[in-house]
Amino acid sequence: MRKRPMKTVAGAALAAVAALCRPGPAIALDWPTRPVTMVVPYAAGGPNDTVGRVLAQRLGEILRAQIIVENVGGAGGMTGTNRVAKAAADGSMFLLGGQSTLAQIPSLYRHPLYDAAADFVPVALLTDQARILITRKDLPPDTLPQFIAYAKMNHVRMQYASAGGGSGGHVCAILLNTIMGTTIAHVPYRGSGPAMQDMMAGRIDFSCEQISTALPQIESGAVKAIATLGLARPSVLPSLPTAQEQGIAALDCSAWSALVFPKGTPDAIVHRLSKAANEAVETPAVRERLESVGVTVVERERRTPGYLATFIPAEIARWAAPIKASGVSID
Numbered sequence: 001m002r003k004r005p006m007k008t009v010a011g012a013a014l015a016a017v018a019a020l021c022r023p024g025p026a027i028a029l030d031w032p033t034r035p036v037t038m039v040v041p042y043a044a045g046g047p048n049d050t051v052g053r054v055l056a057q058r059l060g061e062i063l064r065a066q067i068i069v070e071n072v073g074g075a076g077g078m079t080g081t082n083r084v085a086k087a088a089a090d091g092s093m094f095l096l097g098g099q100s101t102l103a104q105i106p107s108l109y110r111h112p113l114y115d116a117a118a119d120f121v122p123v124a125l126l127t128d129q130a131r132i133l134i135t136r137k138d139l140p141p142d143t144l145p146q147f148i149a150y151a152k153m154n155h156v157r158m159q160y161a162s163a164g165g166g167s168g169g170h171v172c173a174i175l176l177n178t179i180m181g182t183t184i185a186h187v188p189y190r191g192s193g194p195a196m197q198d199m200m201a202g203r204i205d206f207s208c209e210q211i212s213t214a215l216p217q218i219e220s221g222a223v224k225a226i227a228t229l230g231l232a233r234p235s236v237l238p239s240l241p242t243a244q245e246q247g248i249a250a251l252d253c254s255a256w257s258a259l260v261f262p263k264g265t266p267d268a269i270v271h272r273l274s275k276a277a278n279e280a281v282e283t284p285a286v287r288e289r290l291e292s293v294g295v296t297v298v299e300r301e302r303r304t305p306g307y308l309a310t311f312i313p314a315e316i317a318r319w320a321a322p323i324k325a326s327g328v329s330i331d
Contacts, residue, residue, distance in 0.1 A: 031269045035066040037093045041080025041101055043073045043191030046163055047210035051127055051257050052096045054289050058280040063272075073190060076166020076330075077101040078113055085114035089264030094123065094273065098257045100168035103315035107323040108166055109330050117316060120260035121270050122308035124277045129295045130230035131172055131253040132214045132240070134223045135206040136199050144227040144246035147206075148180050155182035161195035161207040164188050166330055171323065172208035172229060172253035178326045179248060199223055210255050211236070211294035230254035236294045256298070258308055270305055278303050 038059075040052040049071060056067040072080030077100050084095040095101075102116045133144070141147040151158060162170035165188045177184055187204060189195040192213045198204045200222045211234055217223045218237070228234060228242040229251055243251040259277055261270055280286055281297045290297060301307065 031091045031272060032063055032065040034092070035068050036063075036091065037068045037070050039080050039084050039093060039095050040069055040071050041073065041077035041083075041095070041097070042071065042163060042167075043193065044071045046192040047129070047212040047255070048077075048096060048098060048257065050212050050293065051290065051295060054286055055096070055126070055277070055280055058283050058286050059273075059276055062276045062279050073164065075113075076105060076108070076164050076170065078105050078109065078166060081105075081116075082113040084260070084262055085119040087262045089121075089262045089266075091261070091265060091269040091273075094259055094261045095120070096257060097260055098168065099255050099315065099319075100166070100171065102258065102260070102312050104168065104171045104319045104323065105166060106316050107320040108171060108328070111331070117313050119263050121263055121265045122305045122312065123259035123261060123270055124274045124303045124305065125256060125258045125298055125308045125311055126277060126281055126303060127257045127290060127295050128298055129255050130211045130228050130232075130234045131169065131208050131255055132211050132218070132237070133176070133206060133226040133229055133243075134199070134209055134214050134218065135226055136202050136204065137222060137224050138202065139205060139224065141226065142224070144241075144243060144248060147226050148248075151180050151182050151184065155180075155184045158182075158184045158205045159187050160184055161187050161189055161199060161204040163192045163195060164190065168253070168255050169208045169210070171319075172251075173206075174326050174328050175251060175253070175322055176208065178322075179251060196223075208253060215294050234294045235291065235296075258312075260308075274303075274305055 038052055038056050040049050042048045052069050056069050060067040072083050081095060081097060081101040084093055087093040105112050106116050141150045160173045162173060192209060195207060196217060199207060208229055215236060218225045225240050227246055228240050231252055233240060233242060287297055
């Protein structure tokens, strides 16, 4: 029998060693073997942080590992999102992203720090929640038509708040400004909490806030709810009409949340987190907690890596036109 050349044998041995050293399915099946970081790209206490902490606790129980919530705010969520885009693709870090960071920033910023469609591996679309147009409690309007009429007469003296330049609330208010034909001044804050405090104190006129942050203040009468800025009335505010019901068909600012890993993360890790995330949102206590603040868990068929892989590019395209039409661009 002819012997194999020594170079061939050596080459085969090196290839085998290299294969063992690569992070493949066998290694990924053991994931996680150490604490894992969930980056929430906004300040603590905001709507995304609320969703993230509810999910993190249950994910930790399911995966039998510590899930560390790390708040990395700045640039409308772009700073924290970029941190994950540039992270090691080893399952040690993932992002709780959403409409602003994964769909609006690509069109809003002239030079975004990452490619939302190419720099991440989709894990699961998980939740959706309405945005609410809220005002300081003593602002005269009570309905959206009244608000628009008031804004047109007083816009040079009015101010609106957001959780930061480029945030979802900022973009929604930009669209509202465009629709109304007004130039109301924007006041960016370092998170939704400080913005809400100033509105409750009467220093800010309005904001387009996610319902999970706005609901307690609406229910207490600290702020006034004018319209639901999504396609359906939230179950926790069934009497609050949508913008469409009040004559503004072009305004849809509902806010979704999704999990993504850095590009290159092994498929086995992606599918393990996706399975755990689905189990987490199916847990009655988690679902009840989310629904109590107006957050809806999306349908099961939408909670897959494959669905999210097509959803993100579609959302980028959907937001590109209205953002361009507004004429607003951030360096």
